[in-house]
Amino acid sequence: MRTQVGIIGAGPAGLLLSHLLHLRGISSVVLERRSRAYVEQRVRAGVLEQGTVDTLVAAGVGARLLREGMPHGGVEIRYGGAAHRLDFADLLPGRRVTVYGQQEIVKDLIAARLAAGGDLRFEVEDVAVHGLEDRPYLTFGGRRLDCEVIAGCDGFHGVSRPSIPAGVLTVFERDYPFAWLGVLAEVAPSAEELVYGLSERGFALHSMRTPALSRFYLQVAAGDRIEDWPDERVWKELRLRLETVPGFTLRTGPVIEKIVTSLRSFVAEPMQYGRLYLAGDAAHIVPPTGAKGLNLAVADVRVLTEALARFFGTGSAELLDGYSAACLERVWRAQHFSWWMTTLTHELDTDGAYERRLRRAELDYVTSSRAGATVLAENYVG
Template sequence: MRTQVGIIGAGPAGLLLSHLLHLRGISSVVLERRSRDHVERRVRAGVLEQGTVDTLVAAGVGERMLREGLPHHGIELRYGGAGHRIPFEKLVPGRAITVYGQQEVVKDLIAARLEAGGDLRFEVEDVALHALEDRPYLTFGGERLDCDVIAGCDGFHGVSRPAVPEGVLTTYEREYPFAWLGILAQVAPSSEELIYARGERGFALHSMRSPTLSRFYLQVPPDAVAEDWPDGRVWDELKARLETVPGFTLATGEIVEKSVTPMRSYVVEPMQYGRLYLAGDAAHIVPPTGAKGLNLAVADVRVLTEALAAYFRDGSTGLLDGYSAACLKRVWRAQHFSWWMTTLLHTFDSDDAYGRRLQLSYLDYVTSSEAAATTLAENYVGYEW
């Protein structure tokens, strides 16, 4: 078998890349080790930047997102017994975020690729990368796929990044002394916008997926397991961390999913080796506080699409050679913002009274200074594309 671009991973990065390449007349094959049902059901990020929304709409896969997604024009920072709204419509006019689950984006992309006759292969075993320097090919399940380029879109635990020879990539990482317990509940949201709550008990986030489905996160110890958090304990802790302003009552309901997510920052440089190009979580991880993971993957794919289009159009390699540098500029901005939001809102060492006072001082600054609030808003909705 032969194709122009072999894509490993059927998450948002791999599927969107395949679709954008298809629109440019470039062939691809997508290999995914999980089942289609699994990738369409796994709950992940749900906050889409303005640039991500615009990309999906321009690619012809945004119709359901525009119909069912929830546009938001602000977020609330809650601390010290009060809520403070960061108004996007005032600070960054014309730009917002849309709440639309990552699994819904995946469903839309899979449907679009299959309708266009795309080659998507699920439950593929033993994927391996070969000859990355000049004539790359992939092997899987006893088959071989020759390609001009390989795109590694298979996430942090995938096979693409480890295929790069040792010593080529430089790793930058930071682990945080806590994790997030994620909760999906069959209950209408108690707020029209996201609430980021900072308190002495730890961080909490009130989000949503639809008018009847709410998403919550709790800061928990790094070794926490979901089984240690029965439903009653979850609701008690969410109430303790969120019901801190007069008149707010948290609605409760059936919890349909719980999971624990470790918190880490991670980047590898460069994001390319030979004919292999890494995109999304295969190259970088951000703590979810800033809602940047999915959006960074989309940004990578946009850059890679333009580079591949130029290469297959006239053999130009300039954009491909500069792929990593172009992506990393945005990656490091998102890394800083995600780190900043994380350190601003979470409880660290319980004995660090000095650190807690610094947090509160900066929160006061962000919520009282238009310049500081604009910086948060601009980063949150994403820079112009």
């Protein structure tokens, strides 16, 4: 088999890259070890920056997003018994975020690629990377795929990054001393926008997926298991952390999914080696507090698409050679924002009275100063 770009991973990064390359007349084959049903049903982040929405719409895969997505013109931060809304429309006219589930983006991209005759291969076994310094190729299930470029879009635990020789990458990472309990419930959202709830009990986030599905997150101990959080305890804790302002009542309903996720910051530099280019979680991870993960993956793919279009169109490798440097500037900006949002909104076991007062002073600045609010809003919407 032969193609121009071999893509490992059929998540949003790999699928979007394949589609954007198709629009430029560049062939690709996407290899995914999971089933199509699995990747289409896997619930992940759903807060899209304005630039991500614009990219999907321009690529012709945004019709359902525009129809069913939930635009948000701001977010609310609750602490100290009061609610503080950051108005994006006022602070950054024309820019907002849109809530639309990652699994819905995956469905839209798969449908678009198959309709265009794209080569998507699911449940592929034993993918391996070869010949990165000379003639790259992939092997899988006893077959060989020759290609001119390999795109590693297979996430943190994929095979792409470990295929880079030892000593090439510099890794920066941080593990956080708590986890998130994610809850998907069959109940209409209790608020029109995302609500960040801060209290001495810990962090809570009220989000949504559709007008009939709500998504919640609770800060929990790093060693907690799903079994430690029966539905009754989940709803009790959400009320204690979110019903902190007058007039707000949390709606409850059947819980249809629970998952405990550790929080990590991770960057591998450079994001390329030979003819292998990493994108998305294969190269970097951010804590979900700032909703940057999916958006960073889309940003990587935009840069990589332009570089590949130049390479295959003119033979120039200039943009490909600069791919990592071009991406990492935004990656580190998002890393800082995600770290800052996490430390600003979460209780740490090591916090004393001094640390809590520092956090309160910064929250007061962000919610009362237009300059402070604009910094948060600008980073949040991208």
